[in-house]
Amino acid sequence: MKVIVISGPTASGKTDLAVELATKFGGEVVNFDSLLLYKEIEIGTAKPTMEEQKTIPHHMLNVRSISNPMNAADYAREALPIIERLLSENKLVYLVGGSGFYLQALLKGMYDSPKTPKEIMKRSDELYEKEGIAPFLSILKDQDRKSFERYHENDHYRVRRAVEHLWTTGSPMSEAREEKDDSNEKMERPTIHNWDLLHIYLDLPKEEHLKIIEKRTDRMLATGLIEEVKGLLDQGFTGLEKPLQSIGYKETLDFILGVYKNLSECRERIVISTRQLAKSQRTWFKRDSFKKTFHPLEERSEIFLQVEKFIREN
Template sequence: MKFAGKLIIISGATATGKTSLSIDLAKLVLKQNKKVRIINFDSLLFYRELNIGTAKPSLVERQGILHEMIDIGSAKNPLNASDYVDQTEKLILECFARGEIVILVGGSAFYLRALIKGMYQSETTSDEIKTHVEKMIEAGGNSALIAYLQTHDAEALKLYHENDTYRLSRAVEHHLQTGQPISVEKKRMDELNPYDLAQNKHPDWDILHLYLEIDKPLHLELMTKRASSMLEAGLIEEVRALLAEGFSGNEKPLQSIGYKETLNFLKGEITSNEDLIEKISISTRQLAKSQKTFFRKMQPKIQINSLTDREKASEITLSFLSRP
């Protein structure tokens, strides 16, 4: 088979050195007289207002390397996975048409899986159905969603917690849009093995997957240092400015790690910088644990220690670039 182009995936938990390695490998690609572009799959980097709390690569870091899917929208209008896949697939195909190597980097495993493996059929919901479901919630809360699913998709109620408004509403929207239970679609997707990247919807993409992981004690230390560095860089001031600009704090991106805790700090629920750092660190460790659980199941991949295996990563990349 003739491949459309080469795609290097760099995945891993938060604070494992993904940004640094992606930029180093992009520079390595350029040295081979090849064109390269980095595409982000970290969901919080989409939003131009969120900088410090997302550990977004700076303009200086990005200098000389084209980056995509960073600062593409506002946190007031969150991007969903379906929108991400539509935009990113288009970008990747455009890159391949120009002869560019694509480096796909991030930690949002769901977005990566959606891009490579696909999503539930008919993910795009009409505005009319979205409005209808919103009115259901306004009138009857989650109870209205649960009552609908008890009639049309009782199996879905076994999948989602009764307080999970987002997933319950998605299940109702899916049924209204397609006429089919979302539980049936989930079963179909599960049968495709969600962790097998070799079995994907892009057989003409030549894919190399580098998964980053570092020793646990050092990783814990780095996550705590990152939380401390964010405060030193002005995270509290960033959140305060967002509130002054009209953000309520209830926007989904502002309920993410770092921002949620800082909002609680500004409300007086967290009373010291030290406690704020600790709260952010705890939440970050929990996120990293769930990320590692997901990425460890993904195959095929090559595991890399981003601190000690830089030369190995370069050698693997050069070998990948040279193969037909």
């Protein structure tokens, strides 16, 4: 029941490492990066190439449309049976990604948040259609300040979900989340499942990381990110879909709409937003006391030694 987690901030080399490890030691990859779940978006997600996918089986890729967003609970519910099947076939599993909340939902379970009743969802939809996100932000500011401060105003899905939780339960979502976080910190194992788990966390100095982020941004723009977004708009997508509000896509949409005066300004905004995302990912994974941190390039041989030792352990 061997499971290897490969996590880290965006653009830290997680996919490359997973493919190399699986090529040497065997096994299959299960993605936990939230953007890689969607089939219509490719260039801005840094998805594994078709060659990489042919070389090593990848799961939880392209499983949803951007018109039907997946949350962390959905992810855990769909990924768990895949992992259990692979383990039952005595295959090594690599959980690979940077979406810490999705990984936490899978490894430690979700905090208690009941499904939104139809009447509450109707109320939410009607308010959103009539007045947009502003009244939801106002409600959170007054009644769930911690959630208000946690979620960006452009994250309409999570802002609305927090208000719907409040309307459904009568209590703030932040309370349920904090109770679960306290419980997680007291856990003596990295997961609630009966898995033998090794958590490899990749990170590198910020200035070195910046150069990689800049190169990846340039590559995305050069290989057709703007054309990809224009194509999605031509297909009838609005640009307001949750995945299209993510980094890279939101800035590209703004460029198409004329928010930025030139492509250079758009590129700089993507780089800045990506650095901000990396900072928040580092903050998230800092809380994980079970991880082992490695430089993805300078400590590559040490990673392979650790994995080999882990696999050989009974």
